[in-house]
Amino acid sequence: MANPIVLYGAPMSLFTGKVRSYLRKQGIPFDERMPGSPRCKEQVFPEIKRRVVPVVELPDGRFIQDSVDIIDHFEAQPARRFSVYPSDPAQRLTALILDLFGSEGLFKVAMHFRWSFPEENNAFLEREFGDHIVPGADQATVLSIAEAGMEPMRKYLPLMGVSADSAPLIEAQYNDVLALLDEHFSAYPYLLGGLPTVADYGLFAPLYAHCGRDPYPSALMKSKAQRVYRWLERMQAPDRDMPEFGEYEESLFGDDAIPDTVCRLMALVAEDFLPELQQTVAVINHHLDAMPADVAGQCVTAKPHIKMLDAMRYRFRGEMLDGMVVPYRLTMLQRITDFYGQLPQGDQTRVAAFFRPLGLEPILTLTANRRVERKDHIEVWGEAN
Template identity: 30%
Template structure:
């Protein structure tokens, strides 16, 4: 624990021990040496309380020692980094910090769908994790276990995989993107312990979301990683076992060249997807079709939250000093990110959208079953 985090009262993290964003926050708190207790959410019992405290029901929710509640992993981390800046995870170099934010957002929003696909598409993972989630979060629901497990599989697939744009024809493309990511990360982690260098950063924490509690946990993607990218598996364990207070490593002065293939993927797939989503939201649609990165998504769910994500990426860039904006634009142009970052001129944001974060949210990432 660093000196400025010693005064933090123990936190209660309400979530699941196989949850994407719960695992992301756990990695952050462990790295920072911030004490927390993981408490499994119970459905439907916790729904009304969470809506009362943070405005909506989504996983995870953080309960502070002073009685305040927080939501949205990205905003929670930014709050802790601002309140307790000593020995943090955001590089002091403003340009490196920007690329950390970009990678975190990409990991949060773009890799969510492939992670859910690998968990729920294949029976091996779907049967295993539906049993786990039912036992963990639906224990109080007085229905037969088999029915609850069926409900869980149906809900997750209809909400986040086949119900969020993945068609039978698109499965191969989604999985090819994962294999490409593994090859890129295997090359990086064969050279150094963390994404940017010898010290973990916000970029590592962001990428831990899809990997720690999904790709490196669910049986089908885990076996792929074991065979194709063992250095990635080492990184997952290394991040979980690292404490910044004991870390002597440093960040580089500039962005490593081998990060640029990740940025090229952001420019080719993620940012165009955010634009397609923004256009659909502006048109008042609830679903949309899009072809990005060589993969067709049919009837994907619109997300007002992701419109805000695109706005945040622009705001973070505009907050850079003139020299860093110039240098950052060169990298963004070289990797195909610059044009799609600014493609949609007017973003369809709600009045005051997400201004209450991290204490109160306006919109969910995806409004499933609503």
């Protein structure tokens, strides 16, 4: 029998959840191992050049890092159950935008609700973080090592603008997202109908690993947004898991439809996240101005494990917050601008008219002066735009 696919990750990891739920829904068998397992420490991390999960090891021994690359690898297999990329242009762009927003734009929500409520969360997190470093160890060892995994994560909070001042804004964003999604999932099983797309996988990442599991935010979700909680369960089920929808068809909305709840969520993305993306592009362009012309192929930051190029200030819900300039985000933004750029003129006009009133037309053409590509598991500068 062929070696099984191995997923290196952990239950509390935001990006592992995205991949795990994708593999389950596609009926792809896999075995999960934690970052502290010997093979992960000794083979996987040296090969991918940093300590990061998720990583998938294929039966032939190849490694794939990055949740997007992993999903795209399986997406390209002829035996997959269904595609997670809608073919209609407006639905495709909607899915790509919500994937970016979920994967990168709800970071503040995820980190605030994990780390700002230690009284409620810490007993849970200590075991989670201890286990992922020393899987299989006795409980005393697990608990004694936990802080070594937790402390580096807490250090991100000030860098990403999470503070006592911004807490009410971040909490309001969580409430708004939950309310919108609860309304949506009261009517539909997934964002774009009866099957999950990358929109669902992107949003699932923070809403599951942090908000759906950690004690404090998950209690809020269960009490305020039961339908969102049910969607989290559905996203991980290998079967349909939509009994509350009766005979709901397992297909995307017909006639290229995008319901009002999704439109309102995208208007929230425009308001809450577009300024952060625009500032990211502006600061990256500023750095590029000072770089030599032959920078293509070089790592985008000082070292592969450093994800931040610079610090920035950006507008969030009427206030100026500190933020991290993360070049990786351009790779997810390029999926949107590349798809829009290759559309025939007529489709471009049609989708631009759709996104304009939502405030999202600028994202369709928001490009930095140079591309960011992924090569040998890390982000490198690509060609000039």
